[in-house]
Amino acid sequence: MAATLLQPGTPAPDFTLHATPDQTISLSELRGRPVILAFYPADWSPVCGDQMALYNEILSEFHGYGAELLGISVDGVWCHAAFARDRKIHFPLLADFEPKGGVARQYGAYRAHEGTTERALFVIDAEGVIRWSYCSPVGVNPGADGILRALDELAGRTAGTGS
Amino acid sequence: MSGGGLTPPVGPDDHASGSAGAPVTLVEYGDFECPYCGQAYPIVKALQERLGSRLRFVFRNFPLKESHPHAQHAAEAAEAAGASGKFWEMHDTLYEHQRALTDPRLLQYAEAIGLDPGALARDLESGTFAEPVRQDFRSGIRSGVNGTPTFFINGERFDGPWNDPEAFLAALTQASA
Numbered sequence: 001m002a003a004t005l006l007q008p009g010t011p012a013p014d015f016t017l018h019a020t021p022d023q024t025i026s027l028s029e030l031r032g033r034p035v036i037l038a039f040y041p042a043d044w045s046p047v048c049g050d051q052m053a054l055y056n057e058i059l060s061e062f063h064g065y066g067a068e069l070l071g072i073s074v075d076g077v078w079c080h081a082a083f084a085r086d087r088k089i090h091f092p093l094l095a096d097f098e099p100k101g102g103v104a105r106q107y108g109a110y111r112a113h114e115g116t117t118e119r120a121l122f123v124i125d126a127e128g129v130i131r132w133s134y135c136s137p138v139g140v141n142p143g144a145d146g147i148l149r150a151l152d153e154l155a156g157r158t159a160g161t162g163s
Numbered sequence: 164m165s166g167g168g169l170t171p172p173v174g175p176d177d178h179a180s181g182s183a184g185a186p187v188t189l190v191e192y193g194d195f196e197c198p199y200c201g202q203a204y205p206i207v208k209a210l211q212e213r214l215g216s217r218l219r220f221v222f223r224n225f226p227l228k229e230s231h232p233h234a235q236h237a238a239e240a241a242e243a244a245g246a247s248g249k250f251w252e253m254h255d256t257l258y259e260h261q262r263a264l265t266d267p268r269l270l271q272y273a274e275a276i277g278l279d280p281g282a283l284a285r286d287l288e289s290g291t292f293a294e295p296v297r298q299d300f301r302s303g304i305r306s307g308v309n310g311t312p313t314f315f316i317n318g319e320r321f322d323g324p325w326n327d328p329e330a331f332l333a334a335l336t337q338a339s340a
Contacts, residue, residue, distance in 0.1 A: 053227065053229065053230055054227075054310060057227055057228060057300075058304055061304065087229070087230070088229045088230075140309075141309035141310055142309065143309035144304050144309075145304060145307045148304060
């Protein structure tokens, strides 16, 4: 069953999570530019259809909007480190590991039954307010078109004409 | 998610095999080094044979460069061949040799289909055909491509099992009705 995600207009709850064993990232540090939060169920899903691998390829498009992308799952830092190295991931993967799924729960993106996060996307504006959220069926890679449309709207551009 | 369908629609700049008047247009976003695209290659060939003039097939590049180190140059080589009217010859050659896509191999393939390998070497070096590949890639993102291969049938993303030829054929046949 799909969780009830935090909806557009809601201030994004702040969090501080480990990106590497000795480095943390706080959402509030990124104030001033759009942030894309991509909750995903687990590292190590199949290669070509993998959502994080896709976003990795699209990173320059996101950066074109000045946006930062953060991946979040309940996997631990060492798992993320191995996954990021194997797939050459160039954006932070955050470990929502202790308390497990604590941030996902705040965003309405936790699957208590499976003990993983949903496949949920949030676009947060420069002031820290959620502007778009989307929960994909867990087995379906949602792609990036929804994220880009949301970023277009933030940038005040007509959807579909992002540079 | 897929909100708007294929963006932009198939146009004169696309590499198309078959008539624009065909009732079904199948678009593939593919990566020449992706093994799943390699699996799809003979399946699409068989569908083209089966449906004949009822099917137009369009290929757009979606190289996953981080996963597949040779995919970008392979895509550029296909575009370069396309500029000389030999896109499909190169497309087929690349899929038939998708484990051997280093630059020297790409030059050999160019020569084998009657192109100047020296010109291709210069084009790869200077990125002459990087921009059309990039445009394809961006259109794929906009269209809701979420991996490779991703297919669109008459502009709608086909989420069914492309690796089941009968189901794929059924979807195409239905679209042509």
